[in-house]
Amino acid sequence: MKNLETSSMEEPEKTGMIDTWLDKHSSIYTAATRHAFVVSIRDGSVDLSSFRTWLGQDYLFVRGFVPFVANVLIRAGKESGESSDMEVILGGLASLYDEIEWFKREGSKWNVDFSTIVPQKANQEYRRFLEALMSSEVKYAVIMTAFWAIEAVYQESFAHCLEDGNKTPAELTGACHRWGNDGFKKYCLSVKNIAERCLENASSEVLAEAENVLVRVLEHELAFWEMSRGGN
Numbered sequence: 001m002k003n004l005e006t007s008s009m010e011e012p013e014k015t016g017m018i019d020t021w022l023d024k025h026s027s028i029y030t031a032a033t034r035h036a037f038v039v040s041i042r043d044g045s046v047d048l049s050s051f052r053t054w055l056g057q058d059y060l061f062v063r064g065f066v067p068f069v070a071n072v073l074i075r076a077g078k079e080s081g082e083s084s085d086m087e088v089i090l091g092g093l094a095s096l097y098d099e100i101e102w103f104k105r106e107g108s109k110w111n112v113d114f115s116t117i118v119p120q121k122a123n124q125e126y127r128r129f130l131e132a133l134m135s136s137e138v139k140y141a142v143i144m145t146a147f148w149a150i151e152a153v154y155q156e157s158f159a160h161c162l163e164d165g166n167k168t169p170a171e172l173t174g175a176c177h178r179w180g181n182d183g184f185k186k187y188c189l190s191v192k193n194i195a196e197r198c199l200e201n202a203s204s205e206v207l208a209e210a211e212n213v214l215v216r217v218l219e220h221e222l223a224f225w226e227m228s229r230g231g232n
């Protein structure tokens with residue numbers, strides 16, 4: 001409602017699309033950000049074989065996520081019209097380098113040999129979805145919305161494991177801090193602001209596509225947690 005004064009009669013209210021969509025799809029959003037696997041980390045009941053499955057699968061996911069973010073970076077340089085977008089995405093891409101190093105250290109700590117891990121179905125499907133989003137047909141506003149959602153689910157989920165009253169096991173707090181820290185929260189907000197800015201100028205077709213892609217990211221995230229909980 002805060003934009004009421006600035007919106008004209010003929011222009012539909014388009015600001016704050018992401019929050020509108022999250023409200024509309026709140027059940028899938030909650031399912032993705034408060035999954036039983038995440039809650040089990042927070043309450044300390046987590047099954048360590050599930051954690052190890054998640055670790056190995058997420059390592060593979062992140063390796064596929066790097067080219068996706070690189071694609072977002074290229075588009076930020078060409079299509080955004082706002083030079084600061086590039087710095088935001090570049091910061092994210094740079095931190096994926098540390099993230100991969102972190103995964104390797106965790107892999108040795110938990111005896112998970114990444115070289116022998118094969119991607120499970122949910123992982124393959126998620127990565128295929130990311131590849132489709134990299135097509136030049138997909139609008140910048142749509143890929144930015146997807147990018148925000150992918151990061152935000154992890155931020156929301158792992159921050160929950162660090163909130164007051166958590167019983168997160170000490171050996172898992174490193175993972176929680178990686179995505180649950182304040183810097184990552186601010187970064188997600190910067191990405192959200194970029195996406196919102198692009199959505200403000202988007203056509204109704206692009207808005208419909210962005211909403212659909214947002215929901216599909218949430219579904220893939222949910223399936224990813226389900227896969228992890230299933231262990232292997």
Ligand SMILES: Cc1ncc(CO)c(N)n1
Pocket residue numbers: 058061062150151153154221224
């Ligand atoms: C499945 C998945 N979604 C999101 C992220 C966040 O970067 C991740 N590492 N893995």
